[in-house]
Amino acid sequence: MLDEATTAIITGAAGNIVAYMLNGRADALRNWVSKVFHDGSTGGSSASLRALEKDSLALGRGAASESDVKARWAILLTSLLTAHPELRSEIGMMAATPVDGGMINVGSQHNYGPGTFIGGNNYGGITGGSS
Numbered sequence: 717m718l719d720e721a722t723t724a725i726i727t728g729a730a731g732n733i734v735a736y737m738l739n740g741r742a743d744a745l746r747n748w749v750s751k752v753f754h755d756g757s758t759g760g761s762s763a764s765l766r767a768l769e770k771d772s773l774a775l776g777r778g779a780a781s782e783s784d785v786k787a788r789w790a791i792l793l794t795s796l797l798t799a800h801p802e803l804r805s806e807i808g809m810m811a812a813t814p815v816d817g818g819m820i821n822v823g824s825q826h827n828y829g830p831g832t833f834i835g836g837n838n839y840g841g842i843t844g845g846s847s
Contacts, residue, residue, distance in 0.1 A: 727790060
């Protein structure tokens, strides 16, 4: 049985893993998973990386919910932490790291009147090509 603080760390880290997936931070997440789940054997983190890819795709397609993926990663992190308690600080850092997805600026443009509009500017009417 894990103590309350450890459970909070695991829950926070699992939530941030999902947030990384949803915010397009897959490269940073792959690096972290490779580092933390590496067990010293050849391809030690490959199962975790496959799980990461599978979950990212499932979230992107709407085939899995955020809560399902978060629960899956909480289980993986619990297993990892049980086997390797020395990784608690590394997992704690993932839990405490703010996930910055960047800012997406969505604008709107209304084009009223005849003619061709480029970037909100009217470049005259459309004329037929007669020769």
